[in-house]
Amino acid sequence: MSFFVNLLMIKKIPFLFVCAVLFSTNLQAQTDSKSANQEIRIINRVLDSWHERASVADTTYFDLFAPEAIYLGTDPKEIWTAKQFEQLYVSYFRKGNAWNFKKKNRNVYIGTNAQYAWFDETLDTWMGLCRGTGVMEKEPNGQWFIKHYSLTVLVPNEKIKEYVFLINGEK
Structure with a gap:
Protein backbone atom coordinates (compact mmCIF):
# COMPACT_ATOMS: atom_id res chain seq x y z
CA MET A 1 0.00 0.00 0.00
CA SER A 2 2.82 2.36 0.86
CA PHE A 3 4.24 1.95 -2.66
CA PHE A 4 0.97 3.22 -4.21
CA VAL A 5 0.73 6.17 -1.80
CA ASN A 6 4.30 7.16 -2.70
CA LEU A 7 3.51 6.83 -6.41
CA LEU A 8 0.44 9.07 -6.05
CA MET A 9 2.48 11.68 -4.15
CA ILE A 10 5.17 11.70 -6.84
CA LYS A 11 2.54 12.30 -9.53
CA LYS A 12 0.98 15.12 -7.50
CA ILE A 13 4.24 17.09 -7.25
CA PRO A 14 4.29 18.18 -10.92
CA PHE A 15 0.60 19.03 -10.70
CA LEU A 16 1.13 21.13 -7.57
CA PHE A 17 4.14 22.82 -9.18
CA VAL A 18 2.10 23.75 -12.27
CA CYS A 19 -0.70 25.08 -10.05
CA ALA A 20 1.77 27.20 -8.08
CA VAL A 21 3.29 28.65 -11.26
CA LEU A 22 -0.12 29.46 -12.73
CA PHE A 23 -1.26 31.06 -9.48
CA SER A 24 1.85 33.25 -9.21
CA THR A 25 1.56 34.24 -12.89
CA ASN A 26 -2.05 35.24 -12.32
CA LEU A 27 -1.05 37.33 -9.30
CA GLN A 28 1.64 39.07 -11.37
CA ALA A 29 -0.86 39.81 -14.15
CA GLN A 30 -3.30 41.27 -11.60
CA THR A 31 -0.52 43.41 -10.11
CA ASP A 32 0.56 44.60 -13.57
CA SER A 33 -3.05 45.42 -14.44
CA LYS A 34 -3.53 47.38 -11.20
CA SER A 35 -0.28 49.23 -11.82
CA ALA A 36 -1.27 50.05 -15.41
CA ASN A 37 -4.69 51.28 -14.28
CA GLN A 38 -3.04 53.47 -11.66
CA GLU A 39 -0.67 54.95 -14.28
CA ILE A 40 -3.62 55.59 -16.62
CA ARG A 41 -5.40 57.51 -13.84
CA ILE A 42 -2.25 59.58 -13.24
CA ILE A 43 -1.83 60.30 -16.96
CA ASN A 44 -5.49 61.34 -17.24
CA ARG A 45 -4.99 63.76 -14.34
CA VAL A 46 -1.86 65.21 -16.00
CA LEU A 47 -3.65 65.71 -19.33
CA ASP A 48 -6.78 67.12 -17.67
CA SER A 49 -4.56 69.53 -15.73
CA TRP A 50 -2.71 70.47 -18.93
CA HIS A 51 -5.95 71.41 -20.70
CA GLU A 52 -7.24 73.19 -17.59
CA ARG A 53 -4.05 75.28 -17.39
CA ALA A 54 -4.55 76.42 -20.98
CA SER A 55 -8.19 77.29 -20.31
CA VAL A 56 -7.16 79.71 -17.54
CA ALA A 57 -4.02 80.92 -19.37
CA ASP A 58 -1.71 79.46 -16.71
CA THR A 59 1.87 79.50 -18.05
CA THR A 60 2.69 76.33 -16.07
CA TYR A 61 0.92 74.65 -19.00
CA PHE A 62 4.33 74.57 -20.70
CA ASP A 63 5.93 72.79 -17.72
CA LEU A 64 4.17 69.56 -18.64
CA PHE A 65 6.22 69.19 -21.82
CA ALA A 66 9.47 67.22 -21.75
CA PRO A 67 12.35 69.54 -22.78
CA GLU A 68 12.74 67.71 -26.10
CA ALA A 69 8.99 67.56 -26.81
CA ILE A 70 7.46 68.25 -30.21
CA TYR A 71 4.07 69.90 -30.75
CA LEU A 72 2.28 69.55 -34.10
CA GLY A 73 -0.52 72.05 -34.66
CA THR A 74 -3.37 71.96 -37.15
CA ASP A 75 -1.52 73.95 -39.83
CA PRO A 76 1.01 71.98 -41.92
CA LYS A 77 3.70 74.53 -40.96
CA GLU A 78 3.07 74.14 -37.22
CA ILE A 79 5.90 71.86 -36.10
CA TRP A 80 7.52 73.18 -32.95
CA THR A 81 9.89 72.07 -30.25
CA ALA A 82 8.53 72.63 -26.74
CA LYS A 83 10.77 75.67 -26.39
CA GLN A 84 9.60 77.18 -29.71
CA PHE A 85 5.97 76.50 -28.83
CA GLU A 86 6.36 78.20 -25.46
CA GLN A 87 8.19 81.20 -26.94
CA LEU A 88 5.44 81.61 -29.52
CA TYR A 89 2.45 81.34 -27.17
CA VAL A 90 3.58 82.37 -23.68
CA SER A 91 2.76 86.03 -24.42
CA TYR A 92 -0.85 85.03 -25.21
CA PHE A 93 -1.02 83.19 -21.89
CA ARG A 94 0.35 86.23 -20.04
CA LYS A 95 -2.38 88.38 -21.62
CA GLY A 96 -5.01 85.82 -20.57
CA ASN A 97 -5.68 84.73 -24.16
CA ALA A 98 -5.10 81.01 -24.41
CA TRP A 99 -7.50 78.30 -25.58
CA ASN A 100 -10.14 76.17 -23.96
CA PHE A 101 -10.26 72.61 -25.27
CA LYS A 102 -12.81 70.35 -23.57
CA LYS A 103 -12.12 66.62 -23.50
CA LYS A 104 -14.98 64.53 -24.86
CA ASN A 105 -13.18 61.20 -24.51
CA ARG A 106 -9.68 59.81 -24.20
CA ALA A 114 5.34 51.44 -17.95
CA GLN A 115 7.89 54.12 -18.89
CA TYR A 116 6.01 55.27 -22.00
CA ALA A 117 2.36 55.80 -22.74
CA TRP A 118 0.43 57.01 -25.76
CA PHE A 119 -3.03 58.43 -25.99
CA ASP A 120 -5.71 59.80 -28.26
CA GLU A 121 -8.41 62.22 -27.22
CA THR A 122 -11.36 63.89 -28.86
CA LEU A 123 -11.62 67.57 -27.95
CA ASP A 124 -14.40 70.10 -28.32
CA THR A 125 -12.67 73.30 -29.49
CA TRP A 126 -13.44 76.62 -31.16
CA MET A 127 -12.49 74.84 -34.43
CA GLY A 128 -15.07 72.11 -33.83
CA LEU A 129 -14.05 68.58 -32.94
CA CYS A 130 -10.31 67.94 -32.89
CA ARG A 131 -8.22 64.90 -32.09
CA GLY A 132 -5.15 65.16 -29.96
CA THR A 133 -2.67 62.30 -30.00
CA GLY A 134 0.47 62.09 -27.99
CA VAL A 135 3.27 60.20 -26.35
CA MET A 136 4.28 60.59 -22.72
CA GLU A 137 7.33 59.47 -20.79
CA LYS A 138 7.59 58.72 -17.09
CA GLU A 139 10.60 60.30 -15.39
CA PRO A 140 12.56 58.45 -12.67
CA ASN A 141 10.70 60.53 -10.05
CA GLY A 142 7.40 59.06 -11.33
CA GLN A 143 6.16 62.23 -13.06
CA TRP A 144 4.75 61.96 -16.59
CA PHE A 145 5.68 64.50 -19.29
CA ILE A 146 4.37 65.04 -22.82
CA LYS A 147 7.05 64.12 -25.38
CA HIS A 148 4.97 64.49 -28.52
CA TYR A 149 1.55 66.00 -29.19
CA SER A 150 -0.37 66.35 -32.44
CA LEU A 151 -3.63 68.25 -32.85
CA THR A 152 -5.81 67.64 -35.91
CA VAL A 153 -9.20 68.99 -36.93
CA LEU A 154 -11.68 66.17 -37.51
CA VAL A 155 -13.51 66.23 -40.83
CA PRO A 156 -16.55 63.95 -41.20
CA ASN A 157 -16.32 61.68 -44.25
CA GLU A 158 -19.51 63.14 -45.74
CA LYS A 159 -17.81 66.58 -45.75
CA ILE A 160 -14.40 65.51 -47.03
CA LYS A 161 -15.01 66.54 -50.68
CA GLU A 162 -16.00 70.06 -49.57
CA TYR A 163 -12.97 70.16 -47.31
CA VAL A 164 -10.59 69.06 -50.09
CA PHE A 165 -12.10 71.65 -52.43
CA LEU A 166 -11.73 74.34 -49.76
CA ILE A 167 -8.07 73.44 -49.20
CA ASN A 168 -7.01 72.73 -52.80
CA GLY A 169 -9.44 74.85 -54.79
CA GLU A 170 -10.80 73.82 -58.16
CA LYS A 171 -8.36 71.81 -60.25
Whole structure:
Protein backbone atom coordinates (compact mmCIF):
# COMPACT_ATOMS: atom_id res chain seq x y z
CA MET A 1 0.00 0.00 0.00
CA SER A 2 2.82 2.36 0.86
CA PHE A 3 4.24 1.95 -2.66
CA PHE A 4 0.97 3.22 -4.21
CA VAL A 5 0.73 6.17 -1.80
CA ASN A 6 4.30 7.16 -2.70
CA LEU A 7 3.51 6.83 -6.41
CA LEU A 8 0.44 9.07 -6.05
CA MET A 9 2.48 11.68 -4.15
CA ILE A 10 5.17 11.70 -6.84
CA LYS A 11 2.54 12.30 -9.53
CA LYS A 12 0.98 15.12 -7.50
CA ILE A 13 4.24 17.09 -7.25
CA PRO A 14 4.29 18.18 -10.92
CA PHE A 15 0.60 19.03 -10.70
CA LEU A 16 1.13 21.13 -7.57
CA PHE A 17 4.14 22.82 -9.18
CA VAL A 18 2.10 23.75 -12.27
CA CYS A 19 -0.70 25.08 -10.05
CA ALA A 20 1.77 27.20 -8.08
CA VAL A 21 3.29 28.65 -11.26
CA LEU A 22 -0.12 29.46 -12.73
CA PHE A 23 -1.26 31.06 -9.48
CA SER A 24 1.85 33.25 -9.21
CA THR A 25 1.56 34.24 -12.89
CA ASN A 26 -2.05 35.24 -12.32
CA LEU A 27 -1.05 37.33 -9.30
CA GLN A 28 1.64 39.07 -11.37
CA ALA A 29 -0.86 39.81 -14.15
CA GLN A 30 -3.30 41.27 -11.60
CA THR A 31 -0.52 43.41 -10.11
CA ASP A 32 0.56 44.60 -13.57
CA SER A 33 -3.05 45.42 -14.44
CA LYS A 34 -3.53 47.38 -11.20
CA SER A 35 -0.28 49.23 -11.82
CA ALA A 36 -1.27 50.05 -15.41
CA ASN A 37 -4.69 51.28 -14.28
CA GLN A 38 -3.04 53.47 -11.66
CA GLU A 39 -0.67 54.95 -14.28
CA ILE A 40 -3.62 55.59 -16.62
CA ARG A 41 -5.40 57.51 -13.84
CA ILE A 42 -2.25 59.58 -13.24
CA ILE A 43 -1.83 60.30 -16.96
CA ASN A 44 -5.49 61.34 -17.24
CA ARG A 45 -4.99 63.76 -14.34
CA VAL A 46 -1.86 65.21 -16.00
CA LEU A 47 -3.65 65.71 -19.33
CA ASP A 48 -6.78 67.12 -17.67
CA SER A 49 -4.56 69.53 -15.73
CA TRP A 50 -2.71 70.47 -18.93
CA HIS A 51 -5.95 71.41 -20.70
CA GLU A 52 -7.24 73.19 -17.59
CA ARG A 53 -4.05 75.28 -17.39
CA ALA A 54 -4.55 76.42 -20.98
CA SER A 55 -8.19 77.29 -20.31
CA VAL A 56 -7.16 79.71 -17.54
CA ALA A 57 -4.02 80.92 -19.37
CA ASP A 58 -1.71 79.46 -16.71
CA THR A 59 1.87 79.50 -18.05
CA THR A 60 2.69 76.33 -16.07
CA TYR A 61 0.92 74.65 -19.00
CA PHE A 62 4.33 74.57 -20.70
CA ASP A 63 5.93 72.79 -17.72
CA LEU A 64 4.17 69.56 -18.64
CA PHE A 65 6.22 69.19 -21.82
CA ALA A 66 9.47 67.22 -21.75
CA PRO A 67 12.35 69.54 -22.78
CA GLU A 68 12.74 67.71 -26.10
CA ALA A 69 8.99 67.56 -26.81
CA ILE A 70 7.46 68.25 -30.21
CA TYR A 71 4.07 69.90 -30.75
CA LEU A 72 2.28 69.55 -34.10
CA GLY A 73 -0.52 72.05 -34.66
CA THR A 74 -3.37 71.96 -37.15
CA ASP A 75 -1.52 73.95 -39.83
CA PRO A 76 1.01 71.98 -41.92
CA LYS A 77 3.70 74.53 -40.96
CA GLU A 78 3.07 74.14 -37.22
CA ILE A 79 5.90 71.86 -36.10
CA TRP A 80 7.52 73.18 -32.95
CA THR A 81 9.89 72.07 -30.25
CA ALA A 82 8.53 72.63 -26.74
CA LYS A 83 10.77 75.67 -26.39
CA GLN A 84 9.60 77.18 -29.71
CA PHE A 85 5.97 76.50 -28.83
CA GLU A 86 6.36 78.20 -25.46
CA GLN A 87 8.19 81.20 -26.94
CA LEU A 88 5.44 81.61 -29.52
CA TYR A 89 2.45 81.34 -27.17
CA VAL A 90 3.58 82.37 -23.68
CA SER A 91 2.76 86.03 -24.42
CA TYR A 92 -0.85 85.03 -25.21
CA PHE A 93 -1.02 83.19 -21.89
CA ARG A 94 0.35 86.23 -20.04
CA LYS A 95 -2.38 88.38 -21.62
CA GLY A 96 -5.01 85.82 -20.57
CA ASN A 97 -5.68 84.73 -24.16
CA ALA A 98 -5.10 81.01 -24.41
CA TRP A 99 -7.50 78.30 -25.58
CA ASN A 100 -10.14 76.17 -23.96
CA PHE A 101 -10.26 72.61 -25.27
CA LYS A 102 -12.81 70.35 -23.57
CA LYS A 103 -12.12 66.62 -23.50
CA LYS A 104 -14.98 64.53 -24.86
CA ASN A 105 -13.18 61.20 -24.51
CA ARG A 106 -9.68 59.81 -24.20
CA ASN A 107 -7.90 56.46 -24.57
CA VAL A 108 -4.59 55.87 -22.81
CA TYR A 109 -2.25 52.95 -23.48
CA ILE A 110 0.71 51.97 -21.31
CA GLY A 111 3.91 50.48 -22.75
CA THR A 112 5.24 47.17 -21.46
CA ASN A 113 7.78 48.71 -19.14
CA ALA A 114 5.34 51.44 -17.95
CA GLN A 115 7.89 54.12 -18.89
CA TYR A 116 6.01 55.27 -22.00
CA ALA A 117 2.36 55.80 -22.74
CA TRP A 118 0.43 57.01 -25.76
CA PHE A 119 -3.03 58.43 -25.99
CA ASP A 120 -5.71 59.80 -28.26
CA GLU A 121 -8.41 62.22 -27.22
CA THR A 122 -11.36 63.89 -28.86
CA LEU A 123 -11.62 67.57 -27.95
CA ASP A 124 -14.40 70.10 -28.32
CA THR A 125 -12.67 73.30 -29.49
CA TRP A 126 -13.44 76.62 -31.16
CA MET A 127 -12.49 74.84 -34.43
CA GLY A 128 -15.07 72.11 -33.83
CA LEU A 129 -14.05 68.58 -32.94
CA CYS A 130 -10.31 67.94 -32.89
CA ARG A 131 -8.22 64.90 -32.09
CA GLY A 132 -5.15 65.16 -29.96
CA THR A 133 -2.67 62.30 -30.00
CA GLY A 134 0.47 62.09 -27.99
CA VAL A 135 3.27 60.20 -26.35
CA MET A 136 4.28 60.59 -22.72
CA GLU A 137 7.33 59.47 -20.79
CA LYS A 138 7.59 58.72 -17.09
CA GLU A 139 10.60 60.30 -15.39
CA PRO A 140 12.56 58.45 -12.67
CA ASN A 141 10.70 60.53 -10.05
CA GLY A 142 7.40 59.06 -11.33
CA GLN A 143 6.16 62.23 -13.06
CA TRP A 144 4.75 61.96 -16.59
CA PHE A 145 5.68 64.50 -19.29
CA ILE A 146 4.37 65.04 -22.82
CA LYS A 147 7.05 64.12 -25.38
CA HIS A 148 4.97 64.49 -28.52
CA TYR A 149 1.55 66.00 -29.19
CA SER A 150 -0.37 66.35 -32.44
CA LEU A 151 -3.63 68.25 -32.85
CA THR A 152 -5.81 67.64 -35.91
CA VAL A 153 -9.20 68.99 -36.93
CA LEU A 154 -11.68 66.17 -37.51
CA VAL A 155 -13.51 66.23 -40.83
CA PRO A 156 -16.55 63.95 -41.20
CA ASN A 157 -16.32 61.68 -44.25
CA GLU A 158 -19.51 63.14 -45.74
CA LYS A 159 -17.81 66.58 -45.75
CA ILE A 160 -14.40 65.51 -47.03
CA LYS A 161 -15.01 66.54 -50.68
CA GLU A 162 -16.00 70.06 -49.57
CA TYR A 163 -12.97 70.16 -47.31
CA VAL A 164 -10.59 69.06 -50.09
CA PHE A 165 -12.10 71.65 -52.43
CA LEU A 166 -11.73 74.34 -49.76
CA ILE A 167 -8.07 73.44 -49.20
CA ASN A 168 -7.01 72.73 -52.80
CA GLY A 169 -9.44 74.85 -54.79
CA GLU A 170 -10.80 73.82 -58.16
CA LYS A 171 -8.36 71.81 -60.25
